[in-house]
Amino acid sequence: MSTALFDLSGRTALVTGSSRGLGRAIAEGMAKAGARLIINGVDPDRVEKTVAEFRAAGHQADGVAFDVTDEPAVVGAFERFDREGIAVDILVNNAGIQRRKPLVEFTTEEWRKVIETNLTSAFIAGREAARRMIPRKRGKIINIGSLGSELARPTIAPYTAAKGGIRNLTRSMAVEWAQSGIQANAIGPGYMLTDMNEALMSNPEFNNWLMSRVPAKRWGKPDELVGAAIFLASEASNYVNGQTIYVDGGMLAAM
Ligand code: NDP
Numbered sequence: 316m317s318t319a320l321f322d323l324s325g326r327t328a329l330v331t332g333s334s335r336g337l338g339r340a341i342a343e344g345m346a347k348a349g350a351r352l353i354i355n356g357v358d359p360d361r362v363e364k365t366v367a368e369f370r371a372a373g374h375q376a377d378g379v380a381f382d383v384t385d386e387p388a389v390v391g392a393f394e395r396f397d398r399e400g401i402a403v404d405i406l407v408n409n410a411g412i413q414r415r416k417p418l419v420e421f422t423t424e425e426w427r428k429v430i431e432t433n434l435t436s437a438f439i440a441g442r443e444a445a446r447r448m449i450p451r452k453r454g455k456i457i458n459i460g461s462l463g464s465e466l467a468r469p470t471i472a473p474y475t476a477a478k479g480g481i482r483n484l485t486r487s488m489a490v491e492w493a494q495s496g497i498q499a500n501a502i503g504p505g506y507m508l509t510d511m512n513e514a515l516m517s518n519p520e521f522n523n524w525l526m527s528r529v530p531a532k533r534w535g536k537p538d539e540l541v542g543a544a545i546f547l548a549s550e551a552s553n554y555v556n557g558q559t560i561y562v563d564g565g566m567l568a569a570m
Contacts, residue, residue: 320551324349328548329403331383331440332410334361336509337459337537341407344541345548346374350405353396354378383410383436384428393443402451405548406444408437408481409459413511418472426473433477437484441499445492452496455548458485460503460559462567478503482559489557498556500547505563507535531564 323345333342334356342352346369354369356362359380369376379395381388396403411433414425437458448454463471463478481501488499506512506525515521516534526532543560546552561567 321545321549322349323405323545323548326350326404326548327353327401328405328407329353329355329379329440329444330407330409331355331436333407334358334365336511337504337507337540338407338409339365340537341409341540341544342376343369343374344538344545345405346372346376348545348549350548351375352377353401353403355383355410356380357382383408383440384431386439389436389439390443393447397447402447403444404448404453405455405457406440407457407459407544407548408440410436411459411477411511413471413474415470417470421473429473430477430480433474434480434484437481441484441488445488445495445497448497449492449495454492454495454497455552456485456488456492456497456499457544457547458488458499458501460485460501462503462505462561462563464501464503464559465561465567466570485559486557493556498547498552500552500555500557501559502540502543502547503559503561503563503567504540505529505535505561505566507537507540509537528569529564529566530569531566533564535562535564 328345328350330338330342332338333354346352354365362378362380366376366378379392458481460481461478463475464482467475485501
């Protein structure tokens with residue numbers, strides 16, 4: 316079977332939060348499919364180390380450390396790409412954080428932090444990317460949602476509010492930018508083995524609950540997002556727009 320439909324050669328992909336976890340796995344998968352990667356994270360040392368590892372593996376990679384909630388830094392990064400002649404063809408809005416506590420205990424500051432990191436960031440980077448994609452009549456935007464885009468669980472109210480927002484922001488991007496040749500879609504991961512879930516992974520009670528709910532009877536591995544990400548970044552998805560693909564071992568279907 317030809318894989319040309321999924322070939323990302325000649326494309327540049329910016330993946331926010333790609334110095335670790337799911338973002339890194341997505342970035343690696345896209346690099347293997349031929350894309351040039353721009354690695355991002357908050358910690359500049361971790362970004363630099365990731366870039367070095369990508370290059371050592373023979374991939375084309377550069378790094379740009381910024382906090383996705385820092386609007387001037389995000390805008391500044393896109394302006395730097397302009398000056399350097401770098402066109403972002405694929406934007407993956409992946410950077411995100413989780414905070415767990417009962418809704419009545421959340422401070423407004425904590426609420427804002429989760430909303431800004433998980434949702435407002437996708438608006439800001441998405442807008443900057445689209446302003447440049449629209450004249451080129453081409454672009455792929457992939458927003459990372461969650462099962463929390465569809466479902467509520469106790470203790471993660473701001474996260475589910477943000478991820479529900481991601482689902483509808485993705486739809487808005489799709490309907491506004493479709494005529495300009497841009498496709499905006501989302502991926503909703505289930506429970507995946509990353510640092511974000513460190514505390515849950517070692518909690519037997521949570522593991523019992525999870526195994527009773529996930530038809531696949533296991534946690535997801537970061538690499539298991541790569542297929543959906545490459546599909547949504549490639550020509551294979553040119554008529555797919557505004558959708559969320561859940562990669563969750565069947566969990567949503569079983570709820
Ligand atoms: P991790 O905590 O493992 O990694 C987070 C990554 O995002 C790191 O690279 C981190 O950079 C970066 N990051 C965090 N905050 C910012 C910020 N303000 N600006 C720039 N980069 C930032 O998270 P995951 O890989 O697990 O999660 C990635 C995405 O997937 C998130 O949007 C999350 O909500 C979503 N998701 C995860 C699930 C899971 O089970 N793991 C399930 C559903 C959705 P640094 O190294 O510098 O800190």
